[in-house]
Amino acid sequence: METSLLRLEYLKIRTFCLYFAAFYLICQSSHAELRIDVTQGRADPMPIAVTIFKTDEIKNENLGKKISTVISANLERSGLFAPIDPKAFLETSIEMDLRPQFGNWRVLNAQAMVHGAVNINADGRLNVQFRLWDVFAEQQMVGNAYFTTPKNWRRVAHIISDLIYKRITGEDGYFDTRIVYISESGDSDNRVKRLAIMDQDGANHRFLTDGSDLVLTPRFSPTMQEITYLAYYNRKPRVYIFNIDTGQQEVLGDFPGMTFAPRFSPDGSKVIMSLAKNGVTNIYTMDLATRRVRQLTQSPSIDTSPTYSPDGSRIVFNSDRGGTQQLYVMNSNGREVKRISFGKGRYATPVWSPRGDLIAFTKMFQGKFFIGVMQPNGKNERILADGYLVESPTWAPNGRVLIFFRQTEPTADGVTRSVKLFSIDLTGYNEREIVTPLDASDPAWSPLNP
Amino acid sequence: MRLNILALLASVVLVSACAQDQDISSGSSGTGTVASTTGSSSGSGVGSSALEPGSKEEFIAEVGDRVFFGYDKSDLTSSAQSTLDSQALWLQKYPSVRVTVEGHCDERGTREYNLALGERRASSVKDYLVARGIDGGRISTISYGKERPTALGNNKGAWMQNRRGVTVVD
Numbered sequence: 001m002e003t004s005l006l007r008l009e010y011l012k013i014r015t016f017c018l019y020f021a022a023f024y025l026i027c028q029s030s031h032a033e034l035r036i037d038v039t040q041g042r043a044d045p046m047p048i049a050v051t052i053f054k055t056d057e058i059k060n061e062n063l064g065k066k067i068s069t070v071i072s073a074n075l076e077r078s079g080l081f082a083p084i085d086p087k088a089f090l091e092t093s094i095e096m097d098l099r100p101q102f103g104n105w106r107v108l109n110a111q112a113m114v115h116g117a118v119n120i121n122a123d124g125r126l127n128v129q130f131r132l133w134d135v136f137a138e139q140q141m142v143g144n145a146y147f148t149t150p151k152n153w154r155r156v157a158h159i160i161s162d163l164i165y166k167r168i169t170g171e172d173g174y175f176d177t178r179i180v181y182i183s184e185s186g187d188s189d190n191r192v193k194r195l196a197i198m199d200q201d202g203a204n205h206r207f208l209t210d211g212s213d214l215v216l217t218p219r220f221s222p223t224m225q226e227i228t229y230l231a232y233y234n235r236k237p238r239v240y241i242f243n244i245d246t247g248q249q250e251v252l253g254d255f256p257g258m259t260f261a262p263r264f265s266p267d268g269s270k271v272i273m274s275l276a277k278n279g280v281t282n283i284y285t286m287d288l289a290t291r292r293v294r295q296l297t298q299s300p301s302i303d304t305s306p307t308y309s310p311d312g313s314r315i316v317f318n319s320d321r322g323g324t325q326q327l328y329v330m331n332s333n334g335r336e337v338k339r340i341s342f343g344k345g346r347y348a349t350p351v352w353s354p355r356g357d358l359i360a361f362t363k364m365f366q367g368k369f370f371i372g373v374m375q376p377n378g379k380n381e382r383i384l385a386d387g388y389l390v391e392s393p394t395w396a397p398n399g400r401v402l403i404f405f406r407q408t409e410p411t412a413d414g415v416t417r418s419v420k421l422f423s424i425d426l427t428g429y430n431e432r433e434i435v436t437p438l439d440a441s442d443p444a445w446s447p448l449n450p
Numbered sequence: 451m452r453l454n455i456l457a458l459l460a461s462v463v464l465v466s467a468c469a470q471d472q473d474i475s476s477g478s479s480g481t482g483t484v485a486s487t488t489g490s491s492s493g494s495g496v497g498s499s500a501l502e503p504g505s506k507e508e509f510i511a512e513v514g515d516r517v518f519f520g521y522d523k524s525d526l527t528s529s530a531q532s533t534l535d536s537q538a539l540w541l542q543k544y545p546s547v548r549v550t551v552e553g554h555c556d557e558r559g560t561r562e563y564n565l566a567l568g569e570r571r572a573s574s575v576k577d578y579l580v581a582r583g584i585d586g587g588r589i590s591t592i593s594y595g596k597e598r599p600t601a602l603g604n605n606k607g608a609w610m611q612n613r614r615g616v617t618v619v620d
Binding site for chain 2: 188189190191193214216217230235236237257258260261274276277278279280281302304305318320324325348349362364367388389391392407409410411412413414415442
């Protein structure tokens, strides 16, 4: 498969570090560094010019345009950048080794400018180079070159987008990532559900199962090689592991009841999940190497939707042990269980941010559903999105953006409704639909591509 | 749906009969009461006789295959208990029949919690049938959470119909 074959080689252009050092000195003396503060919700997006990457060969021209289009679209969707319409550009083709005519970009009020070059080498490999410039300081902010097979051009565009995002915001990017989700179609009382995977921008969409069996709640392994999910094969709901590269799947363990709500541990060595039997649901882990099973909770209630903290030391889950569904945190050995949600309503589907600082959740209150975040101690709850039914938040690897699904209120006869994926910034702004071929639910965002 | 409501009404009649006399033969006559009630109410009078004894169809038409639950609840209401009493009698009459109890939820909950709640509802039905003398080995359970609603509206009536335990003759 693409991911496993992919080998990107990084080559720093010239004295990249020297540029950096020189630029840093200049910043300290005169010019404030070009920077976006991602914690500000409503800051105006930064105008940026992404030119068509220059190509020597006419036959490659399309690729130069395609790469700059993907970069532009990524930056625009983040809500932090406002790419300038290329029709306004005074220069269209910029040599890789020359400094841009900064005046041409200042008049467009472009704060930053990106140009690059695309070549297919004699050995058939794709060579993409780019530079990011601070237009007003007239300094290069970052530059890099990549060699890979031509079919990986989209990944190169995403990696460049991540580098631009990181250089300007100071945060890691999230563009070189994928989303696994459940594609839905058919009648509302008998939905056909298929495992599907796509790049974070919707490209390279692929169905992984054929819809003949009900599948739910897919989640990536930390290496992105595997997905753990719930499937009703042979009318037995059990947790499975699906290998993306081989397409093979296997049932996880031999449990005496329904296993569900699976997630990988941050180191990928275990899967944590729920086992429901005789009306009681508890949390278990299975070590993937030894297949050893360990029961973590022993309550007569429903304990489910467990997720690890990014360092693996703690687990957050929801339980109705106190009467209604609420969030609880415990140590990874199952000890020291503490309730953390105390607001009005029911709380569910907790997911720990990859940064460790927040827990995202679904909340139900007065007939409405909400997506929100709180600190791991339960403090500072904030609601980010709402709807007739919103559920299943999943974090971008940088912990700045969430994806969830929203089902619209059905018409009275229940026939017309839609289920779609949306992304939202942690600030609560920039909500966007993530376009999928069919209806979509249960999204899971991958880590950054290794 | 009409049939189910009738069956439900009929089981209320049945449970009072059961309360007086718990033996199987009275149960059988009770089942007969259900059939005749169903038949006369539908006005056709042929409904029950056309059904094969011990069949899935007979079970649905004459006993009632489902019970309903309150929001986020898995305890059995008195009408649910009377339906299950008739199910138990029917299952005693046909000892070779095996069933699967499906637990379902409305859509006003989160997916994973609803899977657990559906399992709890299915277990609640199974436990009741076992307590009424049915061998637990004849009853398997499965939870569909909110994945298989029967009513699709956006109102309380629809949600109530979806919070159900359905006994399916295998």
